Amino acid sequence: MEECELCGKKISDVYVVEIDGVELGVCAGCARGKKVIRTNAKKPEDKSIIVRRNTPKEEAELIENFGEAIRNAREGMELSLPVLAEMLNEKESHLRHIEQQKTMPSAELTKKLEKFLNIKLTVESKEETGFSTKSKADRASLGEFIKPKG
Numbered sequence: 743m744e745e746c747e748l749c750g751k752k753i754s755d756v757y758v759v760e761i762d763g764v765e766l767g768v769c770a771g772c773a774r775g776k777k778v779i780r781t782n783a784k785k786p787e788d789k790s791i792i793v794r795r796n797t798p799k800e801e802a803e804l805i806e807n808f809g810e811a812i813r814n815a816r817e818g819m820e821l822s823l824p825v826l827a828e829m830l831n832e833k834e835s836h837l838r839h840i841e842q843q844k845t846m847p848s849a850e851l852t853k854k855l856e857k858f859l860n861i862k863l864t865v866e867s868k869e870e871t872g873f874s875t876k877s878k879a880d881r882a883s884l885g886e887f888i889k890p891k892g
Contacts, residue, residue, distance in 0.1 A: 748772040757781045804852065808863050809843035815859035816841075830854050 743752050746769040757773035758765055758780045765779060773781075805811060816826050823841070827834040832851065839845040847855065847863075856863050 746772055755782060803865055804846065804863055805865055807843075808847075809841045811861055811863060812837075812855055812859065813841045815861045819859065826858075830858060 743754055744756055744767060745751065746753050747766040748768050749772055751769050751771075753769040755770060756767040757770060757778050759768055759773050759776040759778050760766075761776060768776075816823070821829075823837055824834050827837050830837070830851070832854075836845065840847050840851075852863050855861070
């Protein structure tokens with residue numbers, strides 16, 4: 743077993759990196775962010791991990807004026823923004839941006855806000871089927887997009 747030439751840690755996988763024109767045998771931690779010339783590290787087997795979000799088939803969408811609803815509920819409970827941020831373990835600036843609708847809250851934060859402020863911020867949206875609900879008379883035809891010659 744060799745030692746990392748930077749930190750001295752015992753290593754089995756040596757990464758040869760170039761630092762200021764000098765080649766050094768280092769550990770994976772010391773090689774991070776540096777130009778690796780070669781390595782004797784074994785390639786890990788492809789053990790792909792599939793991460794799936796636990797989302798319902800019909801995802802919830804935020805109401806149109808979610809920021810105003812949050813602010814009104816917070817003010818109705820006579821809470822200042824810093825106090826609400828501390829209670830929800832969130833940054834005050836993040837909540838301010840959400841109230842101003844500059845930022846969308848995550849699904850987790852949306853649930854926290856709904857529960858804590860006792861408000862409804864989401865509406866159920868139905869998956870689109872790809873079919874139009876317009877009648878034939880309301881749809882444009884191909885002929886309307888073709889310019890006549892002349």
